[in-house]
Amino acid sequence: MAQPAETLSSGDPKTGNAGYMDKETPKPFGGTVDDAEIAKFAAMAEEWWDPDGKFKPLHKFNPVRIAFIRDRICAHFDRDPLAPEPLKGLSILDIGCGGGLLCEPLTRLGAEVTGIDATERSVHVAAAHAEQMGLEIDYRFTSVEDLAAGEKRFDAVMNMEVVEHVANVDTFLGASADLVAPGGMMFLATLNRTAKSFALAIVGAEYVLGWLPRGTHDWKKFVKPSELAAALRPAGMELTELTGVAYNPIRDEWSLTPKDLAVNYMGIAERR
Amino acid sequence: MTERVDVGIVGGGMVGAGLACALATAGLRVALVDREAQDMQTVPAYDGRASAIAYGSAQVLKGIGVWKHLEADASPIWDIRVVDGHVLDGISPLFLHYDHTDIGDDPFGYIVENRATRVALHKRCTELETLTLHAPVNVTSVQAGPGFSTIEIEDGEPIQAAVVIAADGKFSTLRDWMGIKVTGWRYDQTSIVCTVKHALPHNGVAVELFLPSGPFAMLPMTGDRSNIVWSERSDLARGFAELDDAAFLAELKTRFGDWLGDIELVGPRFTYPLSLQHAETYIGDRFAMVGDAAHAVHPIAGQGLNMGLRDIAAMAEVLVDAKRLGLDLGAASVLRRYEKWRRFDNVLLSAVMDGLTRLFSNDVAPVRLARDIGLAAVNKTPPVKRFLMRHAMGVVGELPRLIRGEAL
Numbered sequence: 001m002a003q004p005a006e007t008l009s010s011g012d013p014k015t016g017n018a019g020y021m022d023k024e025t026p027k028p029f030g031g032t033v034d035d036a037e038i039a040k041f042a043a044m045a046e047e048w049w050d051p052d053g054k055f056k057p058l059h060k061f062n063p064v065r066i067a068f069i070r071d072r073i074c075a076h077f078d079r080d081p082l083a084p085e086p087l088k089g090l091s092i093l094d095i096g097c098g099g100g101l102l103c104e105p106l107t108r109l110g111a112e113v114t115g116i117d118a119t120e121r122s123v124h125v126a127a128a129h130a131e132q133m134g135l136e137i138d139y140r141f142t143s144v145e146d147l148a149a150g151e152k153r154f155d156a157v158m159n160m161e162v163v164e165h166v167a168n169v170d171t172f173l174g175a176s177a178d179l180v181a182p183g184g185m186m187f188l189a190t191l192n193r194t195a196k197s198f199a200l201a202i203v204g205a206e207y208v209l210g211w212l213p214r215g216t217h218d219w220k221k222f223v224k225p226s227e228l229a230a231a232l233r234p235a236g237m238e239l240t241e242l243t244g245v246a247y248n249p250i251r252d253e254w255s256l257t258p259k260d261l262a263v264n265y266m267g268i269a270e271r272r
Numbered sequence: 273m274t275e276r277v278d279v280g281i282v283g284g285g286m287v288g289a290g291l292a293c294a295l296a297t298a299g300l301r302v303a304l305v306d307r308e309a310q311d312m313q314t315v316p317a318y319d320g321r322a323s324a325i326a327y328g329s330a331q332v333l334k335g336i337g338v339w340k341h342l343e344a345d346a347s348p349i350w351d352i353r354v355v356d357g358h359v360l361d362g363i364s365p366l367f368l369h370y371d372h373t374d375i376g377d378d379p380f381g382y383i384v385e386n387r388a389t390r391v392a393l394h395k396r397c398t399e400l401e402t403l404t405l406h407a408p409v410n411v412t413s414v415q416a417g418p419g420f421s422t423i424e425i426e427d428g429e430p431i432q433a434a435v436v437i438a439a440d441g442k443f444s445t446l447r448d449w450m451g452i453k454v455t456g457w458r459y460d461q462t463s464i465v466c467t468v469k470h471a472l473p474h475n476g477v478a479v480e481l482f483l484p485s486g487p488f489a490m491l492p493m494t495g496d497r498s499n500i501v502w503s504e505r506s507d508l509a510r511g512f513a514e515l516d517d518a519a520f521l522a523e524l525k526t527r528f529g530d531w532l533g534d535i536e537l538v539g540p541r542f543t544y545p546l547s548l549q550h551a552e553t554y555i556g557d558r559f560a561m562v563g564d565a566a567h568a569v570h571p572i573a574g575q576g577l578n579m580g581l582r583d584i585a586a587m588a589e590v591l592v593d594a595k596r597l598g599l600d601l602g603a604a605s606v607l608r609r610y611e612k613w614r615r616f617d618n619v620l621l622s623a624v625m626d627g628l629t630r631l632f633s634n635d636v637a638p639v640r641l642a643r644d645i646g647l648a649a650v651n652k653t654p655p656v657k658r659f660l661m662r663h664a665m666g667v668v669g670e671l672p673r674l675i676r677g678e679a680l
Contacts, residue, residue, distance in 0.1 A: 051605040052604075106598060
């Protein structure tokens with residue numbers, strides 16, 4: 001039975017990420033898991049994947065960020081975004097994969113996807129769901145730093161809704177950049193540190209609308225685009241595009257707002 | 273080997289086959305399941321009706337590669353006359369005249385025999401590599417699982433699909449299995465449908481004559497023929513339907529008039545009792561309904577097939593968009609976009625159809641006068657008239673790409 005609701009919300013409900021500030025010792029994910037454990041994780045996966053559940057904002061946001069990722073990867077690697085399996089043959093790493101809300105679509109689009117998360121539970125949940133869906137995804141309970149110590153490099157690295165939760169943006173982005181293969185790219189999505197983001201993302205989303213549990217975000221940890229650029233530059237990466245993302249309450253949809261980066265925004269970095 | 277597809281469609285009539293063509297045209301893997309062999313649907317006795325395919329619906333058929341097989345059998349509608357009449361008094365002088373040149377160069381739509389539409393759809397099905405046809409087979413159950421649904425087939429391999437779509441008509445079995453209720457009622461009306469050949473050309477004019485016992489429509493077909501949809505009180509309709517050809521033709525002439533010269537009956541007569549029903553929801557667990565399974569309307573303004581084609585356009589767009597984003601096609605968030613898009617429009621149209629039926633199917637003098645003045649008033653109010661004309665063409669509202677004439 002599903003009962004770990006309170007534990008899921010202890011981290012970031014958008015990514016299920018307990019956060020890289022936790023000094024948990026990363027352990028390799030794998031080994032034997034008994035049937036009761038699998039059933040428990042499958043039940044938790046249902047919660048993750050319920051479009052009306054506690055991850056509702058992420059479900060709403062998902063189509064717009066997937067379209068952005070698909071279109072920009074296809075432009076970068078010269079592919080047709082509307083073709084079947086447009087990402088076929090590309091390796092993608094999703095950092096802070098949570099229940100796999102981004103990993104699964106990218107896999108269906110043809111990519112070979114690795115998802116990592118610093119919360120062991122999330123990785124089990126994501127693996128249980130992928131199994132039900134018949135998708136092959138390499139989920140690992142590990143940290144960016146440990147993965148970077150290995151050989152594997154990726155055509156595209158996803159840092160979606162993660163940097164606003166890490167302890168040190170510079171070292172985290174430095175290690176993430178190491179994981180990008182030559183000619184590859186990195187996608188970022190985060191919240192800007194502005195008066196507007198305080199009003200909307202903290203007061204609005206957590207206190208007025210109740211979209212997210214209170215305390216989900218710490219406004220002081222929000223990241224300005226200039227800070228992303230400064231953290232990526234020493235690692236040899238340059239921000240090449242930034243776009244805002246805004247919610248339209250009338251249409252109940254998110255859409256890109258290329259000129260308004262004041263709250264949620266996404267960016268792309270490429271190797272110089 | 274169990275077949276695994278993106279979309280399983282149960283029901284291979286015009287809407288089911290049309291949706292299969294739309295999805296397979298965009299490259300989705302589709303299994304189309306029907307209890308009848310396709311050629312059963314195209315024998316002349318199967319379906320004698322013709323449908324008014326609105327301009328927007330014709331755009332859909334073009335976009336999914338069906339129109340090229342249908343064009344030669346489509347008769348354009350250049351004018352629509354809506355007339356209040358009485359069998360004994362003749363036609364009221366106040367009438368509503370829609371002329372296509374009021375809003376552009378395109379016809380309002382086309383009259384096509386359902387048989388021709390079915391033949392064209394079947395041809396298109398054979399051209400599509402990602403479409404597999406399973407017919408004639410009996411579906412014994414549909415089970416929604418966590419990753420896919422399974423369609424169990426009698427004496428055959430099951431089919432696994434990310435989403436199962438019911439297009440199995442007004443008396444949908446799948447809808448019952450899913451426990452989805454319908455609201456609706458029967459009208460005490462029956463439509464008599466037949467085809468006549470006339471001496472004079474119709475010049476693409478469609479006439480909707482509102483008689484006290486029900487609407488009487490003359491729809492222009494190819495080859496100096498018109499399709500008649502004659503709605504009557506059910507007890508009277510049974511009497512008319514049982515008359516011999518000479519007596520039936522005589523009754524028909526008192527309504528049809530002599531504006532197209534002498535008329536003769538061609539082909540058999542069919543009768544269809546009228547009812548209206550609407551499903552309380554269009555979607556379920558890895559499940560959705562299109563066409564008459566979701567909503568069946570009185571055919572008073574020829575909207576049944578058009579509503580189905582708009583369902584196809586919306587459903588195809590929702591599923592193709594989801595497929596291109598790598599989303600789970602059976603996810604509630606995907607299917608809800610379809611329901612939200614179509615349900616309001618369909619409920620509104622059903623209500624309008626019902627209102628029209630009740631308004632026009634009576635002979636109370638004040639009501640008659642009011643509707644005559646109403647028709648004349650609409651006729652004299654260009655913006656209202658243009659809106660109604662555009663609605664008749666099926667080009668009002670937030671339109672799916674296929675209706676706008678764009679690729680999926």
